[in-house]
Amino acid sequence: MTARRTWVRLALGGAMIAMAAAGGHAALQPVSIVKTNLPATQALADRYVAENKVPGIVMSIGYRDTPTQFVSAGRIAAEADAPMAGPDSLWRVYSMTKPVTGIAAMILIEEGKLKLDQPISDFIPAFKNVRVLDDPNGTTLASHPAKGPITVRHLLTHTAGLGYSIVTKGPLLDEYNKLGLNPAAVGPAMEPQMAAARAPSLEEFANRLATLPLIAEPGTKWSYSVSLDLLGRVIEVASGQKFDQFLKSRLFDPLKMNSTGFVVEAGNAGRLATNYYYMGETRVPVDAGKSSIWLSPPTFPYGGAGLVSSARDYDRFLHMLQNGGTLDGVRILKPETAELAMSNLLLPGTDTTMLGALSGLAGKLGFGAGGSVYLVDVPGAAGKGTFGWAGAAGTLAWVDRGRGIRGTVMVNYMPGEKWPLRADVNQSIHTDFAR
Structure with a gap:
């Protein structure tokens, strides 16, 4: 396996493992002096910085319609003169892009421009005659015609049968890499090689993807994939707008998410945090904010892993969902559409073995519009109906509608499972809200 493939697999894999987790360090950084009504959560942030787990961390915690509280500690980079981390610091959210793309599709579903169970070949004709591998664990690409089409629902829920560099194996993985179907960025050291292979546009990405067989019949198996990236192309065709412009005009501008985008x-x-990679116990900077590859436009907008955002901005996205599709008098979705987006959209009988194995919550998770959905209350974690997802660089986001709590955690380190951040955050929030 090449170094590039290994890196991408580890980088993107952190998103799934972070959700499951519910020697060479730089000098310790001073913690913040922010005071909140969340003392246990503030103490957690301070401890992560004091123990040099992270240079800095920012969390937004919202309870119903009370003012959002921001908890922060440390700096956006390990250097002693780096800016303090705060609500408007910028972070690579990687797979926390997926729920944003999912909600964008729900806007079009509400408007009738998309239908949940509509074949995507209506928008991308190359997917008219998809095929399925005879043996997804085999040594050849032998395949047969799929029994049914890939639908919008399948893309929203990772049940289209598409692959991903962190999941796919064997000759199909080789084809994904050869065709440049790795829609993600890491840092300047790797970007020239990745960009040279990558599909040059979202349209070309979709058309190349359509030439490859699926790993399972559409709608039958949950398998983490590039489906939300492909959904970006469906959104383009259905809306008549470029994908990034659709997100800006229909989500980011109305919600005043002024710091969120693909560039x-x-x-x-100076607000962009440095992203780090842990090699054992050694923390290595891989994308410094002031020279980041995010300062230049990506090859195309990656609907599965491309956004940069702030704790303040992402909280506004979550707050809108928590409010049933509206925020500050601006309606993004009707309440029933928001409810549908955060409900379990998996078809009955879907094989969720991979989702259960990755989360450690077999049988307790479903999947909605780009994010997981808790099907039951999980003591010490999330309540039934909680919707959210995580990012490869350790970020976390969720809306627990039953308890009225939403949260965003911003850090930038890979792999995201290096520290038990989600479990620690769950415990601290439980302590604070039990007071």
């Missing part, structure tokens, strides 16, 4: 303007480079 960071040069004037905001």
Whole structure:
């Protein structure tokens, strides 16, 4: 396996493992002096910085419609003169892009421009005659015609049968890499090689993807995939807008998510955290904010892993969902559409073995519009109906509608499972809200 493939697999894999987790360090950084009504959560943030687990961390915690509280500690990079981490610091959210893409599709479903069970070949004709591998664990690409089409629902829920560099194996993985079907970025050291292979546009990405067989019949198996990236192309065709422009005009601008996008303007480079990679116990910077690859436009907008956002911005997205599709008098979705988006959209009988294995919550998780859905109350974790997802660089986001709590955790380190951050956050929030 090449170094590039290994890196991408480890980087993107952190998103799944972070959700499951519910020697060479730089010098310790000072903690913040922010005071909140969340003392246990603040103490957790301070401890992660004091123990040098992270240079900095920011969390947004919202309870119903009371003002959002921001908990922060440390700095956006390990250097002693780096800016303090705060609500408007910028972070690579990687797979926390997926729920944003999912909600964008739900806007079009509400408007009748998409239907949940509509074949995506209506928008991308290359997917008209998809095929399925005879043996997804085999040594050849022998395949047969699929029994049914890939639908919008399948893309939303990772049940289309598509692959991913962190999941796919054997000759199919080789084809994904050869065709440049790795829609993600890590840092300047790897980007030239990845960009040279990558499909040059979202349209071409979709068309190349359509030439490869699926790993399972559409709608039958949950398997983490590039489906939300492909959904970006469906959104383009259905809306008549470029995918990134659709997100800006229909989500980011109305919600005043002014710091969220696929590229960071040069004037905001000083707000962008450095992303780190742990090699054992050694923490290595892989994408410094002031020279980040996010300062230049990506090859195309990656609907599965491409966004940069702030704790303040992502909280506004979650708050809108928690409120049933509206925030500050601006309606993004009707309540029934928001409810549908955060409900279990998996078809009856779907094989969720992989989702259960990755989360450690076999039989307790479903999947909605780009994010997981808790089917039952999980003591010490989330309540039934909680919707959310995580990012490869350790970020976390969720909406626990039953308990009225939403949260965003912003850090930037890979792999995301290096520290038990989700479990620690769950415990601290439980302590704070039990007071």
